[in-house]
Amino acid sequence: MNLKELARRLDLSPTTVSRALNGYPEVNEATRERVVAAARRYNYQPNTRAIRLATGRAMAIGHVIPIATRHEIVNPVFADFIAGAGEVYSRSGYDMVLSVVPDEAEEQTYRDLKSRGTVDGVIVHAPRLDDPRLPLLREVGLPFVVHGRSSGSAEPYSWVDVNNRRAFRRATEFLLDLGHRRIALVNGLEFMDFAIRRRAGYTEALAERGIASDPAIMFSDEMTESSGYRAAKAALALPDPPTALLVASIISAMGVRRAIEEAGLKLGRDVSVIIHDDELSYLKNGEEVPIFTATRSSVRLAGRLAAEMLIDMMGHPGGPPRERLLEAELIIGQSTGPLQSNATSHGALPDAPALAAGAAKP
Amino acid sequence: MNLKELARRLDLSPTTVSRALNGYPEVNEATRERVVAAARRYNYQPNTRAIRLATGRAMAIGHVIPIATRHEIVNPVFADFIAGAGEVYSRSGYDMVLSVVPDEAEEQTYRDLKSRGTVDGVIVHAPRLDDPRLPLLREVGLPFVVHGRSSGSAEPYSWVDVNNRRAFRRATEFLLDLGHRRIALVNGLEFMDFAIRRRAGYTEALAERGIASDPAIMFSDEMTESSGYRAAKAALALPDPPTALLVASIISAMGVRRAIEEAGLKLGRDVSVIIHDDELSYLKNGEEVPIFTATRSSVRLAGRLAAEMLIDMMGHPGGPPRERLLEAELIIGQSTGPLQSNATSHGALPDAPALAAGAAKP
DNA sequence: TGAGGTATCCAAAGCGGTTTGAAAACGATT
DNA sequence: AATCGTTTTCAAACCGCTTTGGATACCTCA
Structure with a gap:
């Protein structure tokens, strides 16, 4: 079931059906209801591919994970961050596209993502000092939000980070x-x-x-x-x-x-x-x-916030970069205790003569 | 830079340019080279959205991760599996789309993925006994490969699993x-x-x-x-x-x-x-x-194999389901040793009278 | 020389939506 | 009754590619 067929059955033009479903004002309320009812009845789902071509928007957000050739590690916080961001995307009608690429291919991946129009924006993971991805993304013209910050970056950019x-x-x-x-x-x-x-x-x-x-x-x-x-x-x-x-x-x-x-x-x-x-x-x-x-x-919360920030930025282009600093809470568990003074292996430190600091090797 | 513009500059029709780039035989080898050179020179990347609409293929594979409302756990093997599958997708020109959805929305998500044409196939994660997703996907008509198996499934299906x-x-x-x-x-x-x-x-x-x-x-x-x-x-x-x-x-x-x-x-x-x-x-x-x-x-290897299997299946529709059983190797570490006999807390077992089995609580 | 192939290229029709520009219908106003 | 402004609808262009069904040029061979 596609738009044209649905329009035919309703004896309306595709234009009107499209507008009715997308909530445009220039359509009679009675017709709109008729259209919406029919759409549901025939289980009409607009074809994503056609929408994307017609609107020029990908309705998708990219996450590029480089698979480093040296360290073969998958960032362990990644899964939870993705889960947080993914929840937001689902709610907002965006798709999440993940690119797993050898890290020497990372730059080309970002360029392709833009020039082929696969995504509307990206989240940058695991930023480094003066990360080269930020100027690259700016040059390419892909909106982005960084999970973390990149000290030394000349230009401002949007980020979500913990303090x-x-x-x-x-x-x-x-x-x-x-x-x-x-x-x-x-x-x-x-x-x-x-x-x-x-x-x-x-x-x-x-x-x-x-x-x-x-x-x-x-x-x-x-x-x-x-x-x-x-x-x-x-x-x-x-x-x-x-x-x-x-x-x-x-x-x-x-x-x-x-x-x-x-x-x-x-x-x-x-x-x-x-x-x-x-x-x-x-x-x-x-x-x-x-x-x-x-x-x-919570890194999952960070994922949610970063996704929301990016979607909002894409909806209001030309705005200033946004920043969100999360504070960590200090929670007390069973792994800390006062310094033991009955130890022997090393002596007092110069600036703390009263406290005999020592490791408690038996 | 798009196809039409590139064709104009080459003084060729879009048809020929498209064919030249896609390796069709009915184009002169000399023209093909000219086209390929120009494409590189102008850094031409065909628009994914247009290709998708024109071919009717999404060139994307879906992974649906339900966020259970009760257990808020993200499957820990997921990240590595995804990394393995993602490598294959990147090499094969597929996108990976991840849907993070509340688990009561899982069925609808699969239906939408199909009817909106977002993906060409899916990988099913963490199958349960007689998993309802398998008949659903069959009904919907979405090719799929299961990571793991689902005992009790009436119909055969494709899977990659460890023994x-x-x-x-x-x-x-x-x-x-x-x-x-x-x-x-x-x-x-x-x-x-x-x-x-x-x-x-x-x-x-x-x-x-x-x-x-x-x-x-x-x-x-x-x-x-x-x-x-x-x-x-x-x-x-x-x-x-x-x-x-x-x-x-x-x-x-x-x-x-x-x-x-x-x-x-x-x-x-x-x-x-x-x-x-x-x-x-x-x-x-x-x-x-x-x-x-x-x-x-290796779960990462399983990810690679599942992705390859799915892509291959989509290329040869109508074939029989495929199966791949991986054997785990037994590696000896430092966490096992012979039963200690100097313990006291419980006595010998009837079938092993010679060995005084016991826990070694001090 | 003319028919029949073959190699090469192209115009145009999709794919399934959105969006522009205009027309039709309708009431209200003069 | 003619005019005007709204409301409502539609035809057609467009997004950027693929693909069908020719067309044209060039060979080959009888």
């Missing part, structure tokens, strides 16, 4: 307040913008208390279980091991926990851990009571 | 060979087809050795960290705790490990664990050496 810096600053302060002085950072890859901001929050908080950050306990890697394990294992093996760790992801934290337990230490007593929790639906940080103390911010 | 039953049977046998007699099952939700098959493999292996399966140590839940934790905690608290656990997912296994360590037991010595490992890129089962002993099968 990573403040989150990590607060987390660090929380550990400092518990008496910890030697705090390790298990960060994501530091060419990723979010990782840079997290590190900044961490070092700032330390500096304010007069603590120099120590590269020996600052790790930067992909956020996998294994890398968390390696980092924690290395840190705990140091002559002056950290008494607390700040971990960028719940996935790395799984590995961190493994290393801690393997070292015979007890999480929350001998070693404190704070994580950043994206509220991944398949890796929740506990249920009623959180496992890890965490800075928490 | 879950054999995998779990082998894993159980492996534990039995190590002397374990009390083996818990931490399964996924048992209305999911894969979970049914896994359970079948497990109970079969037990039955063959004359061991009745005990509902008290068979758990079925969503495969999250928390549910794994709960199951293992409950199992280990029993008067006759299991000495080994068979766990359906590496994510649940994280929780299982937490419960084991919390109970003061040592993984691989006091309690053995075998998992099923989908080789998720963000949750690898170790790197050089596997953490858990596991039955392993």
Whole structure:
């Protein structure tokens, strides 16, 4: 059943039927009802392909995921972000098109998406420092919203991000307040913008208390279980091991926990851990009571917000870039506790003579 | 730059240009080269929307992910499967369209996908016992490939699946060979087809050795960290705790490990664990050496195979359904070991008098 | 030389909608 | 009754490509 056929049965022109269904005012209310009723009766669904050609709009939004040839990792927050954005698209009549491409083909993919008219706009994932995709998309003329930010970008752009810096600053302060002085950072890859901001929050908080950050306990890697394990294992093996760790992801934290337990230490007593929790639906940080103390911010919500922002921007072109900064909440779990003073392996720090900081290796 | 304009500049008809670019034989080789060169020079990309309307093909494949209102979980294997399928689509010129819909809207979504012509075929995820989507898609006339199988389906259909039953049977046998007699099952939700098959493999292996399966140590839940934790905690608290656990997912296994360590037991010595490992890129089962002993099968590979199968089927309509069964390999990690005999909490089992089976609670 | 092929190219008709510009119908106004 | 402004409807052009059904030019062979 197509428009022409439906019009024929109603003894109306395709023009009028089209207008009736699309809510244009220049059609008699009685006819409109007749048309709508018939459309339902014959189960008429306008052909998407024809609409797209006629209107010149794709009614679709693109997400490009580069499959890096070196790290074969699928961004773990991706699934939840997509779920959030997808809900919005469904409600708004947009399709989500995903392009999985080798990362050297990423630029060409964006160009094609535009020139072939496959999508009306895109969401940019996992931005890096001064990310080349932003000028590219501007040049190409594809509306976009960034999930995260890209420090160093010359021009303004639209984004949805969590306040990573403040989150990590607060987390660090929380550990400092518990008496910890030697705090390790298990960060994501530091060419990723979010990782840079997290590190900044961490070092700032330390500096304010007069603590120099120590590269020996600052790790930067992909956020996998294994890398968390390696980092924690290395840190705990140091002559002056950290008494607390700040971990960028719940996935790395799984590995961190493994290393801690393997070292015979007890999480929350001998070693404190704070994580950043994206509220991944398949890796929740506990249920009623959180496992890890965490800075928490829903990546799914970010997906919803980014999608809404993009759709709204496409509806009002020429507007200024939009920004949305989400604050993470600090939730207290069972993985943090005051610094234990009965330890032996390393002595007091110069700026905290009253507190005998130490790792609690048995 | 569009076809008409390009034709004008070449002083050719759009017909000829179209044919030249699409490799039709009825065009002079010299003209073809001229056309191809001009297309490259002017960076001509045919408009997808027009192609789609003209050919009646969407050149797109749909994936419908229901967002269950009750369990808000995003299937964790989804990301990797999508990555695998997406690679194939990119290479083959297909778009992947993802629909995230509330699960009560799933049926209507499939109907719309067909009647609006948004996609040419779909991949069905996470099939259940006698899944209603299969007859629906058949009725609607949308080609599809199922990732997994649906026991009880009357008609044949195309699928790509891993041999879950054999995998779990082998894993159980492996534990039995190590002397374990009390083996818990931490399964996924048992209305999911894969979970049914896994359970079948497990109970079969037990039955063959004359061991009745005990509902008290068979758990079925969503495969999250928390549910794994709960199951293992409950199992280990029993008067006759299991000495080994068979766990359906590496994510649940994280929780299982937490419960084991919390109970003061040592993984691989006091309690053995075998998992099923989908080789998720963000949750690898170790790197050089596997953490858990596991039955392993790449879900990303399954994604590639399913996509290839579907594309091929769409190219040869009317063919018989296709099937592809992948075998999981059994890899030995550090999480399994022979049954310890120095334990006390429960006695020898009738059929293994020589081995004093016991949990090693200190 | 003329018929019959073959190679090459093109005009025009779709595909199924939207949208422009105009016409028809209708009432109200002068 | 003629004019005007609305309301309502429609014919036709258009979106940018594919594809059908010729047309034309060029060979080949009898």
